[in-house]
Amino acid sequence: MSPRSLRRVSATALACVAATVIAACSPPTEDSGSSGTGSGGTSAASATSAEDLGGMDKLVEAAKKEGQLNVIALPPDWANYGEIIKAFQSKYGITITSDQPDASSADEISTAQRLKGQSKAPDVFDLGASVAAANTAMFAPYKVATFDEVPEDLKDPNGTWVNDYGGYMSIGYDAGKVPAPTSVADLLKPAYKGKVALNGDPTKAGAAFAGVQMVSVAQGGTVEDITKGVDFFKQLKDAGNFLPVDPTPATIESGQTPVVFDWDYLNVAQGAKLKGKMDWKTYVPDNAVVGGYYVQAVNKDAPHPAAARLWQEFLYSDEGQNLWLKGGARPVRLEAMTKAGTADAAAAGALPKVASEPVIPTEEQNAKAKDYLAKNWANAVG
Amino acid sequence: MVPFFAYATVFLIIPTLVVVVGAFLSGGRPTLGNVRALTEPAVIAATQHSIILSAVTALAGAVIGGLLAYAVATAHVDSVLRRFVASLCGVLAQFGGVALAFAFLASFGASGFLTTWLAKAGVDAGPGLWLYEWDKGLMLVYLYFQIPLMLIVFLPAVEGLRPQWREATETLGGSTWVYWRRVAAPILFPSFVGATLLLFTNAFSAYATAAALVSQGSPLLPLAIGNTLTSEVILGQENIGKAMALEMVAVVAVAMTLYAVLDRRASKWLAP
Numbered sequence: 001m002s003p004r005s006l007r008r009v010s011a012t013a014l015a016c017v018a019a020t021v022i023a024a025c026s027p028p029t030e031d032s033g034s035s036g037t038g039s040g041g042t043s044a045a046s047a048t049s050a051e052d053l054g055g056m057d058k059l060v061e062a063a064k065k066e067g068q069l070n071v072i073a074l075p076p077d078w079a080n081y082g083e084i085i086k087a088f089q090s091k092y093g094i095t096i097t098s099d100q101p102d103a104s105s106a107d108e109i110s111t112a113q114r115l116k117g118q119s120k121a122p123d124v125f126d127l128g129a130s131v132a133a134a135n136t137a138m139f140a141p142y143k144v145a146t147f148d149e150v151p152e153d154l155k156d157p158n159g160t161w162v163n164d165y166g167g168y169m170s171i172g173y174d175a176g177k178v179p180a181p182t183s184v185a186d187l188l189k190p191a192y193k194g195k196v197a198l199n200g201d202p203t204k205a206g207a208a209f210a211g212v213q214m215v216s217v218a219q220g221g222t223v224e225d226i227t228k229g230v231d232f233f234k235q236l237k238d239a240g241n242f243l244p245v246d247p248t249p250a251t252i253e254s255g256q257t258p259v260v261f262d263w264d265y266l267n268v269a270q271g272a273k274l275k276g277k278m279d280w281k282t283y284v285p286d287n288a289v290v291g292g293y294y295v296q297a298v299n300k301d302a303p304h305p306a307a308a309r310l311w312q313e314f315l316y317s318d319e320g321q322n323l324w325l326k327g328g329a330r331p332v333r334l335e336a337m338t339k340a341g342t343a344d345a346a347a348a349g350a351l352p353k354v355a356s357e358p359v360i361p362t363e364e365q366n367a368k369a370k371d372y373l374a375k376n377w378a379n380a381v382g
Numbered sequence: 383m384v385p386f387f388a389y390a391t392v393f394l395i396i397p398t399l400v401v402v403v404g405a406f407l408s409g410g411r412p413t414l415g416n417v418r419a420l421t422e423p424a425v426i427a428a429t430q431h432s433i434i435l436s437a438v439t440a441l442a443g444a445v446i447g448g449l450l451a452y453a454v455a456t457a458h459v460d461s462v463l464r465r466f467v468a469s470l471c472g473v474l475a476q477f478g479g480v481a482l483a484f485a486f487l488a489s490f491g492a493s494g495f496l497t498t499w500l501a502k503a504g505v506d507a508g509p510g511l512w513l514y515e516w517d518k519g520l521m522l523v524y525l526y527f528q529i530p531l532m533l534i535v536f537l538p539a540v541e542g543l544r545p546q547w548r549e550a551t552e553t554l555g556g557s558t559w560v561y562w563r564r565v566a567a568p569i570l571f572p573s574f575v576g577a578t579l580l581l582f583t584n585a586f587s588a589y590a591t592a593a594a595l596v597s598q599g600s601p602l603l604p605l606a607i608g609n610t611l612t613s614e615v616i617l618g619q620e621n622i623g624k625a626m627a628l629e630m631v632a633v634v635a636v637a638m639t640l641y642a643v644l645d646r647r648a649s650k651w652l653a654p
Contacts, residue, residue: 246597
């Protein structure tokens with residue numbers, strides 16, 4: 001027995017001892033098992049669509065009976081999640097517990113593993129593509145009512161995971177402090193001295209990784225061979241323009257990070273938040289539109305399986321998709337909704353304009369890029 | 383003794399075992415691959431940086447802190463200055479981590495207090511990028527807890543120098559130089575080197591200060607380990623992180639063994 005499993009055994013034993021003091025040492029989720037059984041004959045935990053439970057009404061009923069939903073790593077100012085959570089709560093009367101809003105995708109998985117079988121475990125995930133691809137064994141397949149409207153390459157055919165919203169890599173800048181960039185190469189100019197920040201370390205954070213890929217495309221490379229992207233950041237550093245600060249809403253507001261590589265929806269939301277205080281603009285380079293989608297999935301061991309599935313239905317409904325759109329993110333059904341005329345036209349109009357066909361890197365392309373990055377990033381900026 | 387062993391088991395022995403065993407496992411199978419990954423150029427560079435940073439700040443901290451300790455020791459035991467400096471250092475030696483990093487950012491950062499103040503006075507201090515470099519800003523920041531720590535750990539040794547030894551030297555016709563060269567230095571030397579080693583391990587294992595200031599490239603070993611555990615881009619390298627942790631344990635073990643040997647020599651002279 002490895003020391004790690006030893007530790008887990010003793011922790012579980014300890015938890016049980018503590019639990020027996022209060023109640024019997026039983027799985028804390030016993031009520032969800034019974035409430036999850038709909039008239040369709042399938043329990044919510046194994047339902048792969050609302051029909052399995054006897055229709056949408058039955059799903060709502062089962063979810064309301066659970067009354068709780070645990071979400072994790074959803075910052076309220078990220079893709080409008082604050083409003084989405086509020087809308088879901090008031091629509092269904094289900095209380096959402098939003099745990100560790102600033103956690104990373106990797107933290108979501110490790111928390112789910114750590115709290116497995118407990119009532120506090122996360123019910124649903126919103127993950128970066130790489131982390132999702134590595135952990136599909138932890139997901140329960142589920143197809144929402146609008147599953148067919150999600151483009152083929154943005155979902156698993158069985159509904160194990162489905163892309164939820166995405167955006168394009170952009171450059172956010174304080175128009176009052178720096179000139180408007182018209183290309184990525186502009187950032188090498190002296191006007192940007194000590195002002196250009198990347199949202200995190202690309203060997204660590206997904207957004208920063210996409211930033212390097214975008215720069216690579218802009219400099220004539222590809223998302224797969226990112227040599228040119230890494231070289232550009234080296235030049236940026238040699239010119240004294242690269243600011244090695246991890247940007248946050250606070251550093252942007254205080255003026256410490258006047259130019260930031262980040263997803264367009266985050267930069268747009270930042271601009272909306274600072275309206276009147278700062279002219280924060282978002283620019284997607286014409287020759288380098290690199291997109292990335294996040295992944296939505298249901299935890300296989302969700303303590304509230306019906307609520308988890310109802311949350312999926314809500315997110316992929318017109319209402320949920322429009323809420324993301326309002327936050328500046330591009331929901332996965334945007335194309336279908338625009339065709340059907342159900343998309344929020346004002347919100348869609350406010351999205352940053354893109355001039356060329358977006359590139360969405362595949363996992364194979366990402367793998368090659370990461371390999372190069374792991375070996376060369378520290379050298380380029382160190 | 384039972385509480386001590388319980389504490390040591392939970393917070394020292396189990397974590398160490400997790401690191402040691404994990405360093406030789408990959409996906410549940412024994413392997414030497416993690417240890418072999420330590421020879422990757424990026425890991426070697428991180429090791430070198432960590433050792434250089436720790437050695438330079440330990441030496442500089444030891445020399446400056448040592449001189450300060452001597453200056454303080456010459457003051458009267460009950461003097462206000464002495465009590466003030468000693469308690470100030472007690473606070474500053476623990477004033478590491480995010481709070482210290484923040485203090486530097488608030489002073490020297492692009493929108494820091496000193497930077498904007500200098501700009502108003504017409505001096506362009508630049509964007510202050512040096513602050514985020516491990517071999518510039520971080521060294522300065524580390525000295526802020528290394529020097530006070532040196533003062534605290536070295537002061538008892540300096541205080542242990544008995545006036546009689548000096549008087550004896552002078553009675554026998556020795557000059558100040560001879561006293562320092564032949565009496566004080568040999569007595570203080572083991573304590574000095576021991577304290578320097580302590581400073582070295584202190585800097586070597588520091589994480590929060592570095593993490594708060596350096597956000598790109600993971601140039602130091604503790605940062606590289608942190609990266610293997612939290613990265614959402616490059617996955618499945620947790621056990622390489624454990625191998626790096628094992629490497630750190632080895633370096634600290636060498637330093638601590640030397641420290642123990644020197645401490646035994648020093649206590650021969652400085653025992654009360």
